[in-house]
Amino acid sequence: MTRLPASSLLCALLMAAGAACAAQPERAAQPGRLPAGIAYPVPEYKGGMKFRTPDALDQQLLTEAARRMKLTPAIVRSDASQVGAQLASGQVRLALLAIDPARAPAGTTLVPTGYVAAPMAVMRTDTDIRRWEHLKGRKVCLSEGGLYVGTLAAKYGAVEIVQRAPADSLLAVRTGACDAAVHDSAMLEELVRLPEWKKFSARLPAGPGVPLSFVVPSADARTINMLRQAASEWKSSGYLEQAMKSAVRHIAFEVYLDQDVPDCH
Structure with missing residues (x-):
């Protein structure tokens, strides 16, 4: 015999008594x-998308x-x-x-x-950004749905530029469209170990x-x-x-x- 969940059983009893029952x-x-x-949730991949x-x-x-x-x-x-x-x-x-x-x-x-x-920022090695407070008025790239969207503008006065994904955010730093990119520290620490990221390995210390x-x-x-x-x-x-x-x-x-x-x- 199949046992109904408690919510379903309650609903059945209410209906039997003539009471309205909310949708399950x-x-x-x-x-x-x-x-x-x-x-x-990651958007569903569709043909033609990168x-x-x-x-x-x-x-x-x-x-x-x-x-x-x-x-x-x-x-x-x-x-x-x-x-x-x-x-x-x-x-x-x-x-x-x-x-x-x-x-x-x-x-x-x-x-x-x-x-x-934990949030961390990466930048060109010749950046003049030395502290999180130096992000005021600077263009900072983040990825859509990331944990830190909205926090940098609110806390430091940064100009947030939200990109589709980390690759787009980091690409913007390499081409000069953004002064910094902010993502999880574990990911960025691993990234800047790669030889091709040597010129973009300056970083601000990870936050809490x-x-x-x-x-x-x-x-x-x-x-x-x-x-x-x-x-x-x-x-x-x-x-x-x-x-x-x-x-x-x-x-x-x-x-x-x-x-x-x-x-x-």
């Missing part, structure tokens, strides 16, 4: 799918977690301000966000992946880091245990580091393919 979450009608939230590596590893890690659960991810946009309501309503079963543990919604458990997101964590209802012990095991295996196997390095290599290659003008001098 969409995921209830989609067996085999994992409704989950991340900060910026392939672009995304700004973060969250969608890749979420897809890997879904694979372990033998489910297909159904990804929606989420953030710390709305994830609690999304979980409570059933719109998502879990989320993967860069979230301060102090902002975890009540009734949820955070499962850190081991990746920490925030752990990339799964946000799961505390009552879902089975999923929490599975995600903890996955995170442990990712750490022991070096999976996160390998995924980050692979993403950086792809981003660097995308910049190389699209740079049809010389570096600024």
Whole structure:
């Protein structure tokens, strides 16, 4: 005998009593799918588009977690301000966000992946930008949906130029369209180790880091245990580091393919 979820059982009882019942979450009608939230779902690739590596590893890690659960991810946009309501309503079963543990919604458990997101800027080596405060009035490139969009203008008075993806942002620095590019420190530290980025390896110190964590209802012990095991295996196997390095290599290659003008001098 199939056991109905508590919300569905309550709905049936209400209907039997003649009461109106709110529509059930969409995921209830989609067996085999994992409704989950991340900060910026990667737009679907369409023919003719330039392939672009995304700004973060969250969608890749979420897809890997879904694979372990033998489910297909159904990804929606989420953030710390709305994830609690999304979980409570059933719109998502879990989320993967860069979230301060102090902002975890009540009734949820955070499962850190081991990746920490922290902002860092890269620039030409002959830049006169020495501190974050020097970004005032300067053109700073970021990628669409990135964690730091809006923060540099608000905090430092920078002129933010939002690009489609990290490759476009970094390309703008190489050609002089932007004075700096701001992305996650782990990615940029790896990038500037490449020989072709020697002239663009000046950087500002990384800002405060925030752990990339799964946000799961505390009552879902089975999923929490599975995600903890996955995170442990990712750490022991070096999976996160390998995924980050692979993403950086792809981003660097995308910049190389699209740079049809010389570096600024």
